[in-house]
Amino acid sequence: xxxxxxxxxxxxxxxxxxxxxxxxxxxxxxxxxxxxxxxxxxxxxxxxxxxxxxxxxxxxxxxxxxxxxxxxxxxxxxxxxxxxxxxxxxxxxxxxxxxxxxxxxxxxxxxxxxxxxxxxxxxxxxxxxxxxxxxxxxxxxxxxxxxxxxxxxxxxxxxxxxxxxxxxxxxxxxxxxxxxxxxxxxxxxxxxxxxxxxxxxxxxxxxxxxxxxxxxxxxxxxxxxxxxxxxxxxxxxxxxxxxxxxxxxxxxxxxxxxxxxxxxxxxxxxxxxxxxxxxxxxxxxxxxxxxxxxxxxxxxxxxxxxxxxxxxxxxxxxxxxxxxxxxx
Amino acid sequence: xxxxxxxxxxxxxxxxxxxxxxxxxxxxxxxxxxxxxxxxxxxxxxxxxxxxxxxxxxxxxxxxxxxxxxxxxxxxxxxxxxxxxxxxxxxxxxxxxxxxxxxxxxxxxxxxxxxxxxxxxxxxxxxxxxxxxxxxxxxxxxxxxxxxxxxxxxxxxxxxxxxxxxxxxxxxxxxxxxxxxxxxxxxxxxxxxxxxxxxxxxxxxxxxxxxxxxxxxxxxxxxxxxxxxxxxxxxxxxxxxxxxxxxxxxxxxxxxxxxxxxxxxxxxxxxxxxxxxxxxxxxxxxxxxxxxxxxxxxxxxxxxxxxxxxxxxxxxxxxxxxxxxxxxxxxxxxxxxxxxxxxxxx
Numbered sequence: 001x002x003x004x005x006x007x008x009x010x011x012x013x014x015x016x017x018x019x020x021x022x023x024x025x026x027x028x029x030x031x032x033x034x035x036x037x038x039x040x041x042x043x044x045x046x047x048x049x050x051x052x053x054x055x056x057x058x059x060x061x062x063x064x065x066x067x068x069x070x071x072x073x074x075x076x077x078x079x080x081x082x083x084x085x086x087x088x089x090x091x092x093x094x095x096x097x098x099x100x101x102x103x104x105x106x107x108x109x110x111x112x113x114x115x116x117x118x119x120x121x122x123x124x125x126x127x128x129x130x131x132x133x134x135x136x137x138x139x140x141x142x143x144x145x146x147x148x149x150x151x152x153x154x155x156x157x158x159x160x161x162x163x164x165x166x167x168x169x170x171x172x173x174x175x176x177x178x179x180x181x182x183x184x185x186x187x188x189x190x191x192x193x194x195x196x197x198x199x200x201x202x203x204x205x206x207x208x209x210x211x212x213x214x215x216x217x218x219x220x221x222x223x224x225x226x227x228x229x230x231x232x233x234x235x236x237x238x239x240x241x242x243x244x245x246x247x248x249x250x251x252x253x254x255x256x257x258x259x260x261x262x263x264x265x266x267x268x269x270x271x272x273x274x275x276x277x278x279x280x281x282x283x284x285x286x287x288x289x290x291x292x293x294x295x296x297x298x299x300x301x302x303x304x305x306x307x308x309x310x311x312x313x314x315x316x317x318x319x320x321x322x323x324x325x326x327x328x
Numbered sequence: 329x330x331x332x333x334x335x336x337x338x339x340x341x342x343x344x345x346x347x348x349x350x351x352x353x354x355x356x357x358x359x360x361x362x363x364x365x366x367x368x369x370x371x372x373x374x375x376x377x378x379x380x381x382x383x384x385x386x387x388x389x390x391x392x393x394x395x396x397x398x399x400x401x402x403x404x405x406x407x408x409x410x411x412x413x414x415x416x417x418x419x420x421x422x423x424x425x426x427x428x429x430x431x432x433x434x435x436x437x438x439x440x441x442x443x444x445x446x447x448x449x450x451x452x453x454x455x456x457x458x459x460x461x462x463x464x465x466x467x468x469x470x471x472x473x474x475x476x477x478x479x480x481x482x483x484x485x486x487x488x489x490x491x492x493x494x495x496x497x498x499x500x501x502x503x504x505x506x507x508x509x510x511x512x513x514x515x516x517x518x519x520x521x522x523x524x525x526x527x528x529x530x531x532x533x534x535x536x537x538x539x540x541x542x543x544x545x546x547x548x549x550x551x552x553x554x555x556x557x558x559x560x561x562x563x564x565x566x567x568x569x570x571x572x573x574x575x576x577x578x579x580x581x582x583x584x585x586x587x588x589x590x591x592x593x594x595x596x597x598x599x600x601x602x603x604x605x606x607x608x609x610x611x612x613x614x615x616x617x618x619x620x621x622x623x624x625x626x627x628x629x630x631x632x633x634x635x636x637x638x639x640x641x642x643x644x645x646x647x648x649x650x651x652x653x654x655x656x657x658x659x660x661x662x663x664x665x666x667x668x669x670x671x672x673x674x
Binding site: 178179180182183184185186187188189190193197198201202 | 427443
């Protein structure tokens with residue numbers, strides 16, 4: 001039974017998703033970067049770990065036939081570093097986001113569902129975490145532990161969950177008020193059953209959106225930490241590349257490729273996640289106008305009526321969307 | 329427990345409510361000496377429901393009907409008073425007892441559009457009570473029971489509905505799903521909280537007939553909560569009229585409808601539409617709004633709106649007393665004009 005529902009839901013979601021160009025672009029950008037990271041050994045022209053003998057000319061060598069994006073301070077191929085760096089950055093992004101969304105969603109659901117003292121305790125704790133500036137605390141924590149990749153992931157994960165917790169809590173409060181939760185109680189269901197079968201599935205879309213947005217924040221955080229020298233010295237992330245280039249005279253020797261390449265990588269992934277996340281949010285968050293079930297007061301807006309009419313027309317003609325329905 | 333274990337004596341009520349009170353505290357900033365204030369949702373209600381009986385609870389919105397239903401389900405804790413189901417007291421139930429309680433007493437909610445989880449299939453929704461109570465753990469048996477409940481609720485063929493989602497069904501079909509979800513546990517008491525008020529008039533009769541059928545076939549006792557006198561006349565055995573948290577009149581349907589005693593009942597009946605347009609009746613239109621259930625009127629709660637109130641009414645709180653004790657099933661009303669012998673309640 002469940003898989004059929006999933007299938008119909010996915011299909012109708014995809015139909016809405018396709019109309020949202022920004023989200024499509026984001027999905028494509030993120031997909032391309034994941035592909036690059038997964039197939040790094042096949043794509044990269046050089047092995048970053050290969051033993052190389054270099055001369056003075058190989059340091060910050062200009063982009064050329066052998067090194068498409070030039071070389072860095074150690075004479076290594078920037079393009080290959082960039083491709084392998086995607087692995088590190090994305091790994092940190094995904095795992096740290098998973099940790100922070102897991103904590104945030106758990107705190108949010110429990111606080112929203114149980115209310116009273118539990119909620120007070122959890123949300124005051126969330127507030128405390130929220131007011132502590134993340135970066136200085138992250139610096140302290142990473143400095144105190146060993147700057148290993150796993151530690152960085154954990155530190156970023158346990159610092160970034162507060163926003164998720166607040167968002168999920170408010171959605172849980174809304175879902176909890178609905179009649180089918182009361183009905184579940186009336187048939188004798190306990191709290192755990194209600195959370196699992198009634199609250200969680202309805203909060204899940206928001207959790208998905210949050211995960212995507214959390215990935216970009218986590219990648220940014222990792223780059224920041226690596227750039228200021230708190231990255232894992234044994235791996236080469238984009239932040240680490242920036243750190244080396246910045247600290248070892250790439251600026252003064254005019255080797256902009258060593259700075260721009262990792263910088264653009266970070267921008268690329270963060271932008272992709274933001275576009276995708278916002279697109280998903282517009283679709284899945286019932287409070288935004290773009291939700292596929294929404295017929296709210298916003299619909300009265302003339303411009304929007306016109307836009308929706310145009311969309312319907314396109315849909316009936318089966319033509320590719322023109323104009324820009326994905327604005328906002 | 330497998331089947332309903334208790335074999336009841338023929339005359340003992342299945343559900344007995346005694347002096348039930350449910351007060352909700354009103355939150356406000358308290359300064360020195362400010363009194364705690366309460367909303368008197370249910371305020372001293374007593375009644376009984378017999379085996380296989382349909383009792384209709386009538387009253388306008390805000391009179392405490394729904395709160396009463398939630399209290400009967402154990403979803404709200406009564407402030408005082410008690411509820412006996414087959415002689416078992418609700419007050420003495422622990423959480424496991426409460427779960428069993430909710431197996432025998434089931435509820436149908438007012439709004440079929442809101443009381444179904446939009447992400448669950450009809451099959452899953454109806455099977456949910458079985459899963460919760462761990463009944464029929466194997467798949468085929470559970471499905472068989474789900475199909476039987478759906479067909480008993482008039483969704484035939486049931487297999488066509490199993491994999492559909494609530495939004496694919498009409499309001500009437502959804503209400504049938506809700507009823508099926510209650511029936512699947514084979515309850516002995518069904519609380520129907522305005523089960524037809526959100527439905528089209530054309531579908532109301534079907535759902536009412538379905539409930540009447542269930543009573544006939546399964547011997548389920550039904551507490552039917554409604555604000556509409558018209559919908560219940562043809563299948564309720566008894567009617568209880570509620571006003572501001574109290575029962576003001578209770579008796580056999582025919583008796584109450586043909587010979588209403590309380591002025592509030594009279595007013596309600598006078599505005600029920602009749603099919604004959606030439607038949608002119610005097611309509612009693614009540615003055616004013618329902619009083620605030622926080623600041624209740626003194627004496628009889630109905631006196632500020634009562635067309636026949638006299639000087640004793642704001643002083644004396646009339647009790648629910650039987651009119652003419654010759655009836656087998658007593659007809660009782662709480663009005664000073666009806667019960668001249670009522671004494672003021674201190």
